[in-house]
Amino acid sequence: MLRFVVRRLLLLVSVLLGLSILVFLWIRALPGGPAQALLGERATEESIAQIEREYGLDKPIYVQYWRYVETVGQLDFGQSVTTRRDVTEELRQKFPATVELALAAMIFSTFLGVPLGFFAAKRYGGVFDNSSLVASLIGVSIPVFFLGIILKYIFAVQLGWLPTVGRIDVLIELDHPTNFYILDAIIAGDPNALLDVLKHLILPAIALGSIPLAIIARITRASVLDVQNEDYVRTARAKGMAPRIVDSRHVLRNALLPIVTVVGLQVGFLLAGAVLTETVFAWPGIGTWLVDAIESRNYPVLQGGILFVALVFVIVNLIVDVSYAFLNPRIRLS
Amino acid sequence: MSIAELESREIQLEQPQGLWSDAWYRLRRNRGALIGFGLVSTFVLVALFAPLIAPYGPREQNLSLVADGCCPGPSAEHLFGVDQLGRDEFSRVVYGARYSLLIGVVSVAVGLSFGLVLGAIAGFFGGITDSVIMRLMDIMLAIPGLLLAIGIVAMLGPGIWQIMIAVGVVNIPIFARLLRGAVLGQRENDFVLAARAIGVPKRTILGSHILPNAVSPVIVAGTLALATAIIDVAGLGFLGLGPQDPATPEWGTMLTGTIRYLQTAPHLAIIPGIAIVISVLGFNLIGDGLREALDPKLRGRA
Numbered sequence: 363m364l365r366f367v368v369r370r371l372l373l374l375v376s377v378l379l380g381l382s383i384l385v386f387l388w389i390r391a392l393p394g395g396p397a398q399a400l401l402g403e404r405a406t407e408e409s410i411a412q413i414e415r416e417y418g419l420d421k422p423i424y425v426q427y428w429r430y431v432e433t434v435g436q437l438d439f440g441q442s443v444t445t446r447r448d449v450t451e452e453l454r455q456k457f458p459a460t461v462e463l464a465l466a467a468m469i470f471s472t473f474l475g476v477p478l479g480f481f482a483a484k485r486y487g488g489v490f491d492n493s494s495l496v497a498s499l500i501g502v503s504i505p506v507f508f509l510g511i512i513l514k515y516i517f518a519v520q521l522g523w524l525p526t527v528g529r530i531d532v533l534i535e536l537d538h539p540t541n542f543y544i545l546d547a548i549i550a551g552d553p554n555a556l557l558d559v560l561k562h563l564i565l566p567a568i569a570l571g572s573i574p575l576a577i578i579a580r581i582t583r584a585s586v587l588d589v590q591n592e593d594y595v596r597t598a599r600a601k602g603m604a605p606r607i608v609d610s611r612h613v614l615r616n617a618l619l620p621i622v623t624v625v626g627l628q629v630g631f632l633l634a635g636a637v638l639t640e641t642v643f644a645w646p647g648i649g650t651w652l653v654d655a656i657e658s659r660n661y662p663v664l665q666g667g668i669l670f671v672a673l674v675f676v677i678v679n680l681i682v683d684v685s686y687a688f689l690n691p692r693i694r695l696s
Numbered sequence: 697m698s699i700a701e702l703e704s705r706e707i708q709l710e711q712p713q714g715l716w717s718d719a720w721y722r723l724r725r726n727r728g729a730l731i732g733f734g735l736v737s738t739f740v741l742v743a744l745f746a747p748l749i750a751p752y753g754p755r756e757q758n759l760s761l762v763a764d765g766c767c768p769g770p771s772a773e774h775l776f777g778v779d780q781l782g783r784d785e786f787s788r789v790v791y792g793a794r795y796s797l798l799i800g801v802v803s804v805a806v807g808l809s810f811g812l813v814l815g816a817i818a819g820f821f822g823g824i825t826d827s828v829i830m831r832l833m834d835i836m837l838a839i840p841g842l843l844l845a846i847g848i849v850a851m852l853g854p855g856i857w858q859i860m861i862a863v864g865v866v867n868i869p870i871f872a873r874l875l876r877g878a879v880l881g882q883r884e885n886d887f888v889l890a891a892r893a894i895g896v897p898k899r900t901i902l903g904s905h906i907l908p909n910a911v912s913p914v915i916v917a918g919t920l921a922l923a924t925a926i927i928d929v930a931g932l933g934f935l936g937l938g939p940q941d942p943a944t945p946e947w948g949t950m951l952t953g954t955i956r957y958l959q960t961a962p963h964l965a966i967i968p969g970i971a972i973v974i975s976v977l978g979f980n981l982i983g984d985g986l987r988e989a990l991d992p993k994l995r996g997r998a
Contacts, residue, residue, distance in 0.1 A: 380835040391851050503977040505927045507934050508951065508969035515958050515965065637842055638931050652843070653935060656850040668847065672838045
């Protein structure tokens with residue numbers, strides 16, 4: 363077990379090192395420069411040179427890379443070119459927004475997807491099974507941003523039940539010690555703010571959670587179908603164990619393995635792939651932040667943001683791998 | 697038993713059911729796959745014959761139609777209504793099929809060809825070549841797909857060809873991994889050992905013994921990748937990274953501007969969106985059907 367984790371960690375280091383080089387080179391390959399983007403079209407040569415000196419962009423490339431590794435090692439991603447604030451500080455503000463959204467989407471898709479898949483497998487070949495298969499196929503075929511627009515049209519524009527954009531109503535004042543607005547509202551003890559935050563969260567979470575929902579339901583169904591025909595399930599049934607206990611103790615627990623993997627992989631994708639959902643709902647998270655950074659050639663934000671997102675993605679995958687080995691003794695031993 | 701009967705049985709024995717005819721047989725009985733074929737062939741026909749189907753040009757503006765505000769909905773002259781510049785929405789969606797099909801096919805072809813070569817080399821030669829290639833693929837996979845695509849477009853600049861390349865590059869590691877796995881699986885087979893024993897050159901073993909046997913998972917993944925590619929391309933278009941001429945009838949790009957008119961003209965958002973869903977659904981259905989038809993493990997079940 364320990365050796366497995368250590369080996370995975372070593373792999374992680376090599377991937378991150380390669381990633382940092384790739385991101386660094388990629389940023390240098392972007393057309394135009396940050397100085398140009400910051401100063402606009404009428405920038406003079408001197409002002410560009412001055413900005414470049416200020417950000418160390420005039421040094422040779424390996425010097426720049428070494429400086430970059432040194433500072434990133436101290437979790438210092440530099441200053442945003444447009445806002446002049448520390449990238450780390452902005453990250454601390456944007457990342458919770460995306461995490462909150464991703465977690466809400468994950469809760470929605472897991473708590474709906476697992477039961478759906480389970481009942482579909484129980485009624486294998488029945489009406490419920492077939493309709494859930496069709497629904498999940500349509501689910502993976504709808505682009506997130508289109509679903510977002512449709513949800514927005516129905517529930518926000520037509521029915522007026524839910525807000526269309528942002529994380530909280532502009533008129534509500536709330537301190538943000540954690541930047542997880544749900545926690546912030548609870549800390550402040552403000553039920554109105556909490557309700558408003560939750561309302562803002564519903565539509566983006568459903569839009570973002572639709573594809574994971576479809577995938578989780580399908581995997582659960584397939585996995586339960588596999589396990590249901592195993593000998594130990596038949597034995598448990600044969601010795602007269604109550605069906606409910608067979609389902610919970612034997613079927614679901616063993617069917618859980620592939621589900622954990624899929625849920626874990628989806629968390630990683632959600633954290634990073636929320637770009638489109640965030641754009642539709644004007645959600646001030648990592649996605650919109652990075653897209654804006656690309657437009658303004660905001661090198662430090664791009665470097666820090668992409669590296670950070672990839673780091674989170676890789677670590678989540680590592681945790682999934684390890685928990686998989688933990689849940690499944692067969693992998694641990696081999 | 698008559699002689700004729702004996703003969704007919706012998707003829708049957710001479711024609712064993714091959715993988716492809718077997719798969720074709722099961723595919724034909726799969727209702728989902730048939731619907732998928734229907735959707736995709738409609739999509740392809742619309743793309744091919746767009747000028748014959750569309751009543752107006754995709755860029756033809758008629759501002760007098762939107763003089764009373766945006767935007768008149770479906771009517772007899774304009775089946776799906778008109779957009780904010782008085783362009784016929786139906787014609788634009790029809791022409792949009794061309795862009796989506798072209799972009800989807802080209803980007804998957806880019807990913808497929810590079811991914812296949814890299815995966816085959818890594819799987820067949822193993823050792824350090826394998827390590828280097830697969831670590832590189834791991835690094836690419838460490839950046840979430842859409843973000844990687846956005847990054848590449850940022851480097852190349854927005855545009856149709858750029859998003860094709862971007863989505864294609866995102867697909868490379870997926871195909872590389874797939875093919876490496878398939879080659880590794882095939883490499884241990886007895887017929888490969890036999891070929892090696894009689895001195896068949898490595899390249900020939902790879903080309904004529906290993907690759908043909910690794911083809912079916914690639915076909916399945918390729919079909920499903922087409923579905924994902926169409927969604928990704930539309931997503932990039934939606935973010936404004938697609939064709940820079942806003943008159944281009946690309947479905948994702950068409951959706952971008954319409955959020956502002958959601959209250960008065962929801963059809964502008966709904967129609968291109970449904971077009972995307974239908975084409976993606978078609979490829980997904982075919983991909984699923986192919987997987988079931990080609991997977992030997994599932995063969996008994998259908």
